[in-house]
Structure formats: structure tokens, C-alpha cells
Amino acid sequence: MVEGLGRIGFGLFGLVVLIGITWLFSNNKKAVDWKLVATGVTLQIGFAALVLLVPGGRDVFDWLGQGFVKILSYVNEGSGFIFGDLMNVPKYGFIFAFQVLPTIIFFSALMGVLYHLGVMQAVVKVMAWAITKVMRVSGAETTSVCASVFIGQTEAPLTVRPYIPKMTQSELITMMIGGMAHIAGGVLAAYVGMLGGGDPVAQAFYAKHLLAASIMAAPATLVISKLLVPETGTPLARGTVKMEVEKTSSNIIDAAAGGAA
Secondary structure, three states, X not given: OHHHXXXXXXXXXHHHHHHHHHHHOOOOHHHOOHHHHHHHHHHHHHHHHHHHOOHHHHHHHHHHHHHHHHHHHHHHHHHHHHHHHHHOHXXXXXXXXXXXXXXXXXXXXXXXXXXXXXXXXHHHHHHHHHHHHXXXXXXXXXXXHHHHOOOOOOOHHHHHHHHHHXXXXXXXXXXXXXXXXXXXXXXXXXXXXXXHOOOHHHHHHHXXXXXXXXHHHHHHHHHHHHHHOOOOOOOOOEOOOOOOOOOOOOOHHHHHHHHHO
């Protein structure tokens, strides 16, 4: 009990130190909205509690972790069909090109298909709407940050491309920090495969926690960016969430090929 409280206290101390260091590098210390910072940190801690402590939330992320493992098993089957015995880790060892790269390619193709079908747009919109309402930030920057949870830092800003020329400095740095704070879905899956090895239980464990950490990084991104460059302008998309993703694929096969490219 005491040891657990000590770990929590040490973590909170580290959080305060990081916020303090970020504030020291702020370009306008007097303009920092501490209410927004407190809301973002609370949102992050609340989500962590939902994943780790609340039975319903824990069950959902356990299910998501198991889903990741199931998809990884499909990748392994396909890789085994193509590369044959080279996928045998006990015999040939862990070969990055055969064990990891197919996972990245497959998940990138899967994300391309989900965006083509409009599934990821719906997920990103819900996340962005919730964070925008709670933290009172602009919808454009929040949408880009939430998109970074699932896709790469070069593709995420394209979800709000019409707004980029008119973004404030604070919005622009939020978008940039969001890209650096997250990892694309394909890379996340690769980490799950590397850390979990061939053990499905370990893979599900790492998938659950890596996905939760990636989602928690969304409000953390907004906290850090609003400390470094506080919002002093008037964002064009304040309080609204609009996502415009141009469809470049004509069908699911084209979307999968484009995502894997």
C-alpha cells in the first residue's frame, strides 16, 4: 500500500516538474491558461484510471488488446505463407525485416481501408469533440491531434488542411507537437509484436497499455503546447469540430494499396 502510494506520488512529482520546465520555456508566461492545463492533466489522469481501475473501461481495453493480437496473428499467417521457414524465430532468430516490417505494412493498409470507409473519421471526430468541449480549445488543432493517435504526423494535419493557412501560432505548434507525441497505428502494432514476442497474453498486455498511452497523449499534447505558446489569438475553429478528408482512393483495394505504399 505504502509502496503503491509512493509510486503515485513520485509520478505526480515528475508531472509537476515537466509542467514547470515547459512553463520556463513559454514564450508568454503571463498568458498561460492554468485552468486549461489543470483540465488537461485531470482528463489524462481520469482516462488512466478508466483503463486501469474502472471495470468497464478495463474490459473495453482488454478487448481492444485481444483484437490487436488477433490481427497480429493474421499478419503472422500471411508472413509465414510468403517467407516460409524464415519466420521460425527459434531456428533463425528474430529477423526485423520478416517479423516487424510486414506488421507495419499491414496496419498501414488497414488504416487506409478504415479511412476510406469513414470509420476512423467517426472515431477521431468523437474524440476531438469530447476534448474540445472539456478543454475549450479549437476544433482544428484538436482534430489533428486526435488523428495523430492513429495515423502518422505527415498525414494527420491533412485532416484539417483548409484551416492550416489561417491557424494561430498556438494552433500550429499544437499540431506539430501532436505529431511528435504519438505513433502511427502501424508502428504501434510493430511495438506490440516486438515487446510481446510470440506470447499472445504478453502481446495483449502491451497492446492495451500502448494504445491507452497513445490516447492519453492527446490531452497531454494540448497541455504542453498551451504552456509553450499560449493562445492569444482568435482561432477560426474555436469550439467547432470539422474534419475534411479528401478521398483519394476509388475502392477498398485501392485504399489498402495506398495505405501500404
